Amino acid sequence: MKIAVDIMGGDRGIGNNVAGSLKALETLDIELVLVGRENDIALELESQSYDKSRLEIVNADEVITNEDEPAMAVRKKKNSSIVIGMNLLKEGKVDAFVSSGNTGALLSGGLLIVKRIKGIDRPALGVVYPNRRGPSFLLDVGANADCKPKYLQQFAVMGSIYSKEVLGVENPRTGIVNIGAEKEKGNELTKASFELLENTDSINFVGNVEAREIPDGEYDVLVCDGFTGNVILKLSEGLAMGIFSILKDKMKSSIKNKLGALLLKSGLYELKSSLDYSEYGGAALLGIKAPVIKAHGSSDEVAIMNAIRQAKLFVEYRVVDRIEENIALLGGDDSE
Amino acid sequence: MKIAVDIMGGDRGIGNNVAGSLKALETLDIELVLVGRENDIALELESQSYDKSRLEIVNADEVITNEDEPAMAVRKKKNSSIVIGMNLLKEGKVDAFVSSGNTGALLSGGLLIVKRIKGIDRPALGVVYPNRRGPSFLLDVGANADCKPKYLQQFAVMGSIYSKEVLGVENPRTGIVNIGAEKEKGNELTKASFELLENTDSINFVGNVEAREIPDGEYDVLVCDGFTGNVILKLSEGLAMGIFSILKDKMKSSIKNKLGALLLKSGLYELKSSLDYSEYGGAALLGIKAPVIKAHGSSDEVAIMNAIRQAKLFVEYRVVDRIEENIALLGGDDSE
Numbered sequence: 001m002k003i004a005v006d007i008m009g010g011d012r013g014i015g016n017n018v019a020g021s022l023k024a025l026e027t028l029d030i031e032l033v034l035v036g037r038e039n040d041i042a043l044e045l046e047s048q049s050y051d052k053s054r055l056e057i058v059n060a061d062e063v064i065t066n067e068d069e070p071a072m073a074v075r076k077k078k079n080s081s082i083v084i085g086m087n088l089l090k091e092g093k094v095d096a097f098v099s100s101g102n103t104g105a106l107l108s109g110g111l112l113i114v115k116r117i118k119g120i121d122r123p124a125l126g127v128v129y130p131n132r133r134g135p136s137f138l139l140d141v142g143a144n145a146d147c148k149p150k151y152l153q154q155f156a157v158m159g160s161i162y163s164k165e166v167l168g169v170e171n172p173r174t175g176i177v178n179i180g181a182e183k184e185k186g187n188e189l190t191k192a193s194f195e196l197l198e199n200t201d202s203i204n205f206v207g208n209v210e211a212r213e214i215p216d217g218e219y220d221v222l223v224c225d226g227f228t229g230n231v232i233l234k235l236s237e238g239l240a241m242g243i244f245s246i247l248k249d250k251m252k253s254s255i256k257n258k259l260g261a262l263l264l265k266s267g268l269y270e271l272k273s274s275l276d277y278s279e280y281g282g283a284a285l286l287g288i289k290a291p292v293i294k295a296h297g298s299s300d301e302v303a304i305m306n307a308i309r310q311a312k313l314f315v316e317y318r319v320v321d322r323i324e325e326n327i328a329l330l331g332g333d334d335s336e
Numbered sequence: 337m338k339i340a341v342d343i344m345g346g347d348r349g350i351g352n353n354v355a356g357s358l359k360a361l362e363t364l365d366i367e368l369v370l371v372g373r374e375n376d377i378a379l380e381l382e383s384q385s386y387d388k389s390r391l392e393i394v395n396a397d398e399v400i401t402n403e404d405e406p407a408m409a410v411r412k413k414k415n416s417s418i419v420i421g422m423n424l425l426k427e428g429k430v431d432a433f434v435s436s437g438n439t440g441a442l443l444s445g446g447l448l449i450v451k452r453i454k455g456i457d458r459p460a461l462g463v464v465y466p467n468r469r470g471p472s473f474l475l476d477v478g479a480n481a482d483c484k485p486k487y488l489q490q491f492a493v494m495g496s497i498y499s500k501e502v503l504g505v506e507n508p509r510t511g512i513v514n515i516g517a518e519k520e521k522g523n524e525l526t527k528a529s530f531e532l533l534e535n536t537d538s539i540n541f542v543g544n545v546e547a548r549e550i551p552d553g554e555y556d557v558l559v560c561d562g563f564t565g566n567v568i569l570k571l572s573e574g575l576a577m578g579i580f581s582i583l584k585d586k587m588k589s590s591i592k593n594k595l596g597a598l599l600l601k602s603g604l605y606e607l608k609s610s611l612d613y614s615e616y617g618g619a620a621l622l623g624i625k626a627p628v629i630k631a632h633g634s635s636d637e638v639a640i641m642n643a644i645r646q647a648k649l650f651v652e653y654r655v656v657d658r659i660e661e662n663i664a665l666l667g668g669d670d671s672e
Contacts, residue, residue: 132578142515145523179478179566187481187563211570215578227523230515231564232571234547239575242468242551 001029003311004094007036008063008081009101011298017100018044020304025050027305030312033094035060035081060084066297070104074112082106086113089290096311098282100295100304107143110288117320119327122147123287124155124226125294126162127233131217137163137172138214140226141233141283147225149192152176153200157326158286159221160203165317166284166310171204172220177228178208189225197223202326281310286323291315337365339647340430343372344399344417345437347634353436354380356640361386363641366648369430371396371417396420402633406440410448418442422449425626432647434618436631436640443479446624453656455663458487459623460562461630462495463569464503467553473499473508474550476562477569477619483561485528488512489536493662494622495557496539501653502620502646508556511545513564518544525561533559538662617646622659627651 007017018034018041025032031054034041038059045055060081064073074083085097086109099106103125110123126139139159144151156174163172176193178186183194185208197205209219211232224232281303282295291314295307343353354370354377361368367390370377374395381391396417400409410419421433422445435442439461446459462475475495480487492510499508512529514522519530521544533541545555547568560568617639618631627650631643 132581145515177567179481179563179570187561190563211567212574214571215574225523227515227526228564228567231513231547231567234515235550235568235571236575238548238551239572240579243576243579245468 001096001312001315002031002033002094003308003315004033004035004058004085004088004097005304005308006081006085006097006099006101007034007041008060009099009297010295010304011100012300014040015044016299016301017304018048020299020301021055021308022048022050023301023305024308025054028309028312030308031055032308033058033088035085035088037061058084058088064102064105066102068102068105070102071108071112073102073105074108080105082109083113086110086292089292090114095315096291096293098293098295098304098307098311100282100297100299100307103142103294106285106292106294110285110292114288114290114292117287117289117324117327119330120154120158120287120323122151122154123285124151124158125229125283126155126159126286127283128167128281129214129222129233129236131215133217135167136214136217136219136222137167138222138224138229138232139286140224141229142226143285144226145230146227147189149189149196152189152193152223152225153196153330154287154327155223156197156200156203156205156221157330158323159223161322161326162284162286162319163220165319165322166313167220169220173206173218174203174221174223175206175209175219177211177214177222177224177232179210181208181210183208193223200330202329281306281308284310284314284319286319288320290320337432337648337651338367338369338430339644339651340369340371340394340421340424340433341640341644342417342421342433342435342437343370343377344396345435345633346631346640347436348636350376351380352635352637353640354384356635356637357391357644358384358386359637359641360644361390364645364648366644367391368644369394369424371421371424373397394420394424400438400441402438404438404441406438407444407448409438409441410444416441418445419449422446422628425628426450431651432627432629434629434631434640434643434647436618436633436635436643439478439630442621442628442630446621446628450624450626450628453623453625453660453663455666456490456494456623456659458483458490459621460487460491460494461565461619462491462498462622463619464617465550465558465569465572467551469553471503472550472553472555472558473503474558474560474565474568475622476560477565478562479621480562481566482563483525485525485532488525488529488559488561489532489666490623490663491559492533492536492539492541492557493666494659495559497658497662498620498622498655499556501655501658502649503556505556507540509542509554510539510557510559511542511555513547513550513558513560513568514544515546516544517546529559536666538665617642617644620646620650620655622655624656626656 062077062080124140125143128135129138163169285292293311398413398416460476464471465474499505621628629647
């Protein structure tokens, strides 16, 4: 299996992304294609020891930054690492593509270059959301700010497949994120989506899920529009960080607390890592014809490695094929 | 000042609500009207000592439960504590009404009995959201699942007034909850609302606020549709509870952790109370012609007392008058 990695993406630079890739190469049975400025990558690799037979570099002179307008950038910057990576994927030269770059450009690249699976109206970004009982799968987390009920139905089907195949959940309990448990609660979108999901045979629909219940982890797949999902994801990050800083402040405030903190340190560290998104890799772009993983912009080496590991599972469990088969069963059309 | 309290609302029963009311009577310079089953209330009061000259009971035989369809219940159950409380408010016999009952029925009662302020399309529920730097004011948290841009504009004006008058924030920094900082980011609602809020002179609009930033507390007023606001509120509760249970589990797991926890206990307790919504009273129903506070359904005695204290501030700072004045400046019409 061959996975392309966008070395130009993210906030931490080329060195970080190369190091993360080498970590993945060391631990996983894969080949890697590093996409980016050839000379810079070669410079980073110079001092490293790694299995050269399983790594190649594909040059990409241009970079799509977070300031670029996504669709425009994908059209104009033909030599960017994102466009070149997507083309490698489309042409079957690699099996998956991992990038921590501009999310919008990845979505546009997925739509314009790799293209949608027949029957999918809108690809979605899904993430593994860590919680007390283990991971849930949440989608969409930002690809589609405004949604129609049939998009949510497709998200539910795709999310169920991902949960089953990649996360190993049998018959994943699938719910709609909503502001009330009853069928008639919610906004226009969730009310209409409930009707549709209730009548979707290929999923195990369990109804509405209130946001308060999400951290309990009783549900395996949570579907929502991309606005709501992004708010959930970002707020969770912000709150976890916020609670840790308050805790840190409190710990500093007295000798007694300091001592307590020292004793509790390993427990707190464990807690932090169980809430840490980087442990779970990145967001899966579902609904296009090949596997793409969007790693967090602030991904460190470990997060890059985990995103590559996630891409490997995405390929291994043939998620794209499974989506194609299951979406065909919905019998919708491909029109927008 | 006279405040009516719905004694039949909430999950904890009449005894809890009477006890919370008496706590408020003891600490605040107010008169109270307890609305509910007279005999039951009298029985609860029998064994208590309190200033009888400042407390009266108004009988209400019926109860609107959480299972009742809100608008229907308000129309049919004329002798319910919510309808009687709203009528006392409308007739000017009390200055404010506090209830931990059915949220939908309170909204319906507010609309049908107390009625909207001229120029307000949709009343909103606003809550004080605790965070690191002090409270922010978040609205709407559930009154309007689907919103139009002009509703968000009105929420911004009402929220700014509440922040200024009740929370004492000078020139409150007001933002739209969104999934990106830039003006062109977001869903159709937030994009159109940005345009409107940018051109609203009576508020200090500071742009879009990503959910990740909310717990930092850099913003004083956060506006969003009621679906998003409800998700934010409920997820925050769920996450805070979740993190505490994980922490508790960890603490139990070894003697070292137990000792650490003991030493940290006061620090953790402080943290918990700074994240505790019950400390801040309830949700303010803004946009109707008189002050209504919706207390959390699970309100204990202290939360009931705090909701009554919040109602007192709502009256004292003449929030309703301020909203009337400022909404008139927007120059919108009253049509739906």
